[in-house]
Amino acid sequence: MKHIKRRERESSEIRRKIIEAARSLFLNQGYAEVSMRKIADQIEYSPTTIYHYFSNKEAVVRELLLEGNALFLKALQQRVDEAQAAGLNALDTLKTVSDAYVRFGMANPEYYNILFISNLESVSSVSLIDSGSFKGFELLEGGLKVAMEEGGIIQGDEHLMARSVWSMLHGLTSLLLNFELPMAKANNELISFTIDTFFRGLSR
Amino acid sequence: MKHIKRRERESSEIRRKIIEAARSLFLNQGYAEVSMRKIADQIEYSPTTIYHYFSNKEAVVRELLLEGNALFLKALQQRVDEAQAAGLNALDTLKTVSDAYVRFGMANPEYYNILFISNLESVSSVSLIDSGSFKGFELLEGGLKVAMEEGGIIQGDEHLMARSVWSMLHGLTSLLLNFELPMAKANNELISFTIDTFFRGLSR
Amino acid sequence: MKHIKRRERESSEIRRKIIEAARSLFLNQGYAEVSMRKIADQIEYSPTTIYHYFSNKEAVVRELLLEGNALFLKALQQRVDEAQAAGLNALDTLKTVSDAYVRFGMANPEYYNILFISNLESVSSVSLIDSGSFKGFELLEGGLKVAMEEGGIIQGDEHLMARSVWSMLHGLTSLLLNFELPMAKANNELISFTIDTFFRGLSR
Amino acid sequence: MKHIKRRERESSEIRRKIIEAARSLFLNQGYAEVSMRKIADQIEYSPTTIYHYFSNKEAVVRELLLEGNALFLKALQQRVDEAQAAGLNALDTLKTVSDAYVRFGMANPEYYNILFISNLESVSSVSLIDSGSFKGFELLEGGLKVAMEEGGIIQGDEHLMARSVWSMLHGLTSLLLNFELPMAKANNELISFTIDTFFRGLSR
DNA sequence: CATGAATGAGCTTTCATTCAT
DNA sequence: GATGAATGAAAGCTCATTCAT
Numbered sequence: 001m002k003h004i005k006r007r008e009r010e011s012s013e014i015r016r017k018i019i020e021a022a023r024s025l026f027l028n029q030g031y032a033e034v035s036m037r038k039i040a041d042q043i044e045y046s047p048t049t050i051y052h053y054f055s056n057k058e059a060v061v062r063e064l065l066l067e068g069n070a071l072f073l074k075a076l077q078q079r080v081d082e083a084q085a086a087g088l089n090a091l092d093t094l095k096t097v098s099d100a101y102v103r104f105g106m107a108n109p110e111y112y113n114i115l116f117i118s119n120l121e122s123v124s125s126v127s128l129i130d131s132g133s134f135k136g137f138e139l140l141e142g143g144l145k146v147a148m149e150e151g152g153i154i155q156g157d158e159h160l161m162a163r164s165v166w167s168m169l170h171g172l173t174s175l176l177l178n179f180e181l182p183m184a185k186a187n188n189e190l191i192s193f194t195i196d197t198f199f200r201g202l203s204r
Numbered sequence: 205m206k207h208i209k210r211r212e213r214e215s216s217e218i219r220r221k222i223i224e225a226a227r228s229l230f231l232n233q234g235y236a237e238v239s240m241r242k243i244a245d246q247i248e249y250s251p252t253t254i255y256h257y258f259s260n261k262e263a264v265v266r267e268l269l270l271e272g273n274a275l276f277l278k279a280l281q282q283r284v285d286e287a288q289a290a291g292l293n294a295l296d297t298l299k300t301v302s303d304a305y306v307r308f309g310m311a312n313p314e315y316y317n318i319l320f321i322s323n324l325e326s327v328s329s330v331s332l333i334d335s336g337s338f339k340g341f342e343l344l345e346g347g348l349k350v351a352m353e354e355g356g357i358i359q360g361d362e363h364l365m366a367r368s369v370w371s372m373l374h375g376l377t378s379l380l381l382n383f384e385l386p387m388a389k390a391n392n393e394l395i396s397f398t399i400d401t402f403f404r405g406l407s408r
Numbered sequence: 409m410k411h412i413k414r415r416e417r418e419s420s421e422i423r424r425k426i427i428e429a430a431r432s433l434f435l436n437q438g439y440a441e442v443s444m445r446k447i448a449d450q451i452e453y454s455p456t457t458i459y460h461y462f463s464n465k466e467a468v469v470r471e472l473l474l475e476g477n478a479l480f481l482k483a484l485q486q487r488v489d490e491a492q493a494a495g496l497n498a499l500d501t502l503k504t505v506s507d508a509y510v511r512f513g514m515a516n517p518e519y520y521n522i523l524f525i526s527n528l529e530s531v532s533s534v535s536l537i538d539s540g541s542f543k544g545f546e547l548l549e550g551g552l553k554v555a556m557e558e559g560g561i562i563q564g565d566e567h568l569m570a571r572s573v574w575s576m577l578h579g580l581t582s583l584l585l586n587f588e589l590p591m592a593k594a595n596n597e598l599i600s601f602t603i604d605t606f607f608r609g610l611s612r
Numbered sequence: 613m614k615h616i617k618r619r620e621r622e623s624s625e626i627r628r629k630i631i632e633a634a635r636s637l638f639l640n641q642g643y644a645e646v647s648m649r650k651i652a653d654q655i656e657y658s659p660t661t662i663y664h665y666f667s668n669k670e671a672v673v674r675e676l677l678l679e680g681n682a683l684f685l686k687a688l689q690q691r692v693d694e695a696q697a698a699g700l701n702a703l704d705t706l707k708t709v710s711d712a713y714v715r716f717g718m719a720n721p722e723y724y725n726i727l728f729i730s731n732l733e734s735v736s737s738v739s740l741i742d743s744g745s746f747k748g749f750e751l752l753e754g755g756l757k758v759a760m761e762e763g764g765i766i767q768g769d770e771h772l773m774a775r776s777v778w779s780m781l782h783g784l785t786s787l788l789l790n791f792e793l794p795m796a797k798a799n800n801e802l803i804s805f806t807i808d809t810f811f812r813g814l815s816r
Numbered sequence: 817c818a819t820g821a822a823t824g825a826g827c828t829t830t831c832a833t834t835c836a837t
Numbered sequence: 838g839a840t841g842a843a844t845g846a847a848a849g850c851t852c853a854t855t856c857a858t
Contacts, residue, residue, distance in 0.1 A: 164397050
């Protein structure tokens with residue numbers, strides 16, 4: 001029994017190492033640079049070993065994608081829970097969740113890239129319906145609907161609004177991540193200013 | 205003399221062909237798929253020939269980048285000129301230029317990708333100061349300053365505001381380009397709604 | 409004791425499964441496609457398990473070869489027995505055994521390929537003397553000798569004749585198996601015509 | 613001009629070397645052993661170089677196949693011509709062409725294997741209609757028809773007969789090539805005996 | 817008895833690039 | 838001005854096999 005447990009753990013450890021390495025390569029060099037060989041080099045195993053744990057390269061990336069999805073959704077959901085615990089209204093909840101979106105991206109640039117920037121067509125087999133981005137979208141849409149009912153924001157098509165909010169958040173995040181413009185100063189300020197401005201535009 | 209002239213012209217023609225081919229490959233298959241061999245195949249010259257006109261692959265991409273920059277800036281500037289010809293105030297000018305930004309991205313996805321999405325680190329040698337994005341940024345910043353003076357928008361740090369506007373525009377454009385979410389309906393509606401909302405948030 | 413018996417039986421079962429899987433891969437995809445991994449996958453055991461029952465890949469193939477040999481010889485012998493039970497003369501016996509040869513090949517293409525087409529040099533360690541092909545050859549030779557004595561066929565070197573008959577049968581079988589020429593029509597007709605013609609040539 | 617010629621020749625020389633190497637590997641080790649690397653090693657070029665001359669492995673094998681086809685047909689045709697020059701009747705022509713068939717196989721074992729033993733499905737793109745085997749078959753069929761008309765052989769379906777003759781020849785050749793049975797003695801004797809016997813069976 | 821772990825060697829193929837001509 | 842020749846490096850992947858447990 002112990003034996004089995006140890007084995008399983010070891011198994012998982014290498015699996016972990018593999019996707020950690022993939023994640024790091026992804027972060028530092030982009031998708032094109034994630035190669036089985038480089039992963040193998042990084043974890044100091046032979047390339048063949050990776051094929052023990054993943055059936056091919058796509059499977060590695062898919063795992064990364066799924067993991068990112070889960071973390072992303074968890075981060076959003078957690079902020080929602082906190083907001084509700086604090087008794088925030090729908091509009092303020094939307095704002096704090098928006099903040100959580102951007103924070104997630106900044107804290108997990110590699111995941112954010114995988115999820116929303118790199119166009120991983122090859123891995124599209126991951127069901128969009130189950131994906132964090134889809135669920136996150138629904139969460140956003142739901143929040144907007146409630147905010148409308150509460151009268152915090154203007155009436156309108158919540159679907160359209162959700163796409164609009166998402167655009168703003170995505171732009172904010174991806175510029176922060178990939179374009180450290182020389183004039184970049186206070187990122188925090190930019191984040192709150194942008195979110196505030198946008199939601200002010202939505203307020204009645 | 206004539207000879208030389210003809211040669212030069214031919215030279216330029218091939219240069220043209222090369223970057224056109226690169227652009228098309230970029231558009232249709234993504235950066236990773238742009239290879240010297242594929243460019244050569246497409247223009248029906250040998251790979252070696254490309255090295256007559258460009259010292260290496262990076263140089264080809266850089267040229268594309270410069271070209272994209274120029275077109276991008278031109279598109280924005282043109283809209284500014286039209287706005288001024290029409291006697292628009294600063295706020296409305298900003299809005300129509302914002303529209304131009306997104307339209308450029310949609311009309312020139314390959315350039316937009318090269319300029320703002322693909323992280324072409326290798327080509328970072330292109331001076332940012334001269335880049336279209338930088339000039340576009342200044343243009344935006346200037347517009348915001350004037351709008352403040354005109355009283356159309358709230359007072360504040362125009363630099364911060366410019367980054368904020370840019371974020372919104374970039375998010376809008378890149379989501380439109382790379383994430384045709386299944387729920388995508390009316391893109392035009394999304395564009396105008398987002399821009400309007402954001403600038404309403406900036407208005408006093 | 410029971411334990412051992414059970415184990416042995418299980419052992420044999422897996423041995424069986426292994427060579428069955430190998431045979432099926434051989435048949436469906438050719439020798440090159442028989443890999444230890446694929447066999448393992450097919451029987452749903454780990455590749456390592458195979459090495460419990462066979463020392464290496466060659467051993468698996470050799471087993472297949474031996475099995476094929478046995479079946480082949482059995483098929484021929486059975487037809488001989490039937491012929492004698494029916495009181496056929498030597499010439500007619502030869503003809504019906506020839507038919508059995510071709511039928512065996514068509515009914516067991518994978519074995520026929522292993523035995524007579526694939527050139528399994530690596531497995532040449534199987535003693536030819538014990539092989540079905542050798543025994544089959546002797547059977548053929550013996551039949552020819554008797555037929556000569558009976559006066560059904562011309563006098564001559566029965567060894568040479570046996571090789572000759574074998575050639576004809578092998579050509580017939582292997583063309584039928586591996587070259588379904590578009591003009592292929594009635595295989596049965598071809599078989600009987602060829603055998604009849606050849607033995608008419610041998611008749612006095 | 614000289615320059616160009618030399619280049620072309622060199623070009624062809626390497627092409628030659630490549631397919632010679634492939635041919636030799638084919639002969640000595642079988643199709644599975646023909647690898648781009650091994651070819652490259654044998655001709656002492658880098659594997660990449662081969663891709664200058666052939667677009668992929670299949671193209672190399674296809675060239676071999678085409679070449680074999682051509683040589684095969686040429687060998688048969690030549691014997692036909694000789695027979696006609698010598699004024700042979702149709703039956704004797706068939707017999708000498710049969711001999712040529714077997715001689716070709718023995719003289720060019722690698723080609724014979726490629727053409728008629730290895731089942732090169734991947735290369736089936738070579739049109740069967742144009743193939744040497746098909747043309748050779750037609751030649752055989754035609755000869756049989758004439759022989760019937762001349763009264764040298766029995767009346768019958770010349771198509772069936774051609775398949776039958778082909779079977780006999782193929783069996784003879786492939787046994788000679790791939791099964792040097794220990795009892796092998798006089799191959800020449802076997803060849804003529806088998807051909808004679810078969811055609812005696814066909815004679816009226 | 818059975819297997820998970822691991823590997824070195826090999827596979828076909830594409831890449832950017834250089835060099836001589 | 839243009840190219841054919843050539844390559845080293847790297848890609849994703851499969852193979853038979855060994856070893857410790």
